[in-house]
Amino acid sequence: MITPLHSSLGDRARPCLKKKKESGWAWWFTLVIPVLGRLRAQTIMKARLKGAQTGRNLLKKKSDALTLRFRQILKKIIETKMLMGKVMREAAFSLAEAKFTAGDFSTTVIQNVNKAQVKIRAKKDNVAGVTLPVFEHYHEGTDSYELTGLARGGEQLAKLKRNYAKAVELLVELASLQTSFVTLDEAIKITNRRVNAIEHVIIPRIERTLAYIITELDEREREEFYRLKKIQEKKKILKEKSEKDLEHRRAAGELLEPANLLAEEKDEDLLFE
């Protein structure tokens, strides 16, 4: 513990210790950053406080920007999902139609799977420092089902293929929205956690340390002041004592006055008058 020179005030002057009765140093160190009560430490602590506050404000802004984007995405997701419900219904209907005309082609379709024509790429988008994955679909290769439905129901089958292709596009868009949603959710949680940590743990800690430093400095000042006053008193007493002494000795005739240079009338060093 950093003990001041003269602590007549005892624990009353150390607010960080006043109320707590736990033993040990551990909790004290968590409450306040251990520093010497110097002026330089005070300036350093002030700078740190400023830094922490700026950091907290920046993070708050980031959290706000992310939340805004998050809500926009959520709205869009809900709209798109409703749309998707409709599109899928249409597609399923055309499937039923095609089945009716062309017979059951499901097994042939499943057996003839080879290479996908529609694939997706993942690109990165950036929002307030958070990278979001975005899907983009692209076509590649030829239609491996060109010959299906050649016998009958070709038109229904073509319509069916178109409907499902449309559905796939919509679904890819929806998937992008969804991944952004999930990623943003995580990012917002992390940012908010950081903001709260700074606001409720770090800043109070620094403020408490500053208060402690200020009390230490004050106490030191008080001690100096007290010390100076005491010294002055002592000096005054000594002076009075020595003067009294002088009086006594003069009165007793023991003291010879030294020659007064200024009172001399004749100067012996002068050779010529």
Place this chain on the structure above:
Amino acid sequence: MAGRGKLIAVIGDEDTVTGFLLGGIGELNKNRHPNFLVVEKDTTINEIEDTFRSLGSLLGSVVEAKPNEHDPPLDETDSRQFLHRDDIGIILINQYIAEMVRHALDAHQHSIPAVLEIPSKEHPYDAAKDSILRRARGMFTAEDLR
């Protein structure tokens, strides 16, 4: 990260899968394993769950998805799983099947592959059950039911 293209996987009933295959998303990888699973009346939940789980994590592996086989329980690195394949970007799953394996879906926290719930012929889309929308339940309760 615009690299090699990723695939769209489907877990659904026969009609859904047929439709999407006609849309052109079906592929067999080099071990002749497909990126879709047709769920029939006798497909076990375990199987659906395992296939799904492998689709969602990031280990590369290979999938075997014959719907009528009853296989022994698998550990996480088993190759049937879609979540484990790194060449799958989106998983489409019928909503009623998603209900069956809801816990596996909720445990999937990665953003890729994205899991989308789609309606089937018998079960139209129900926004209240969608796992993604449930997360945002606190924010937009009125609009959820629109």
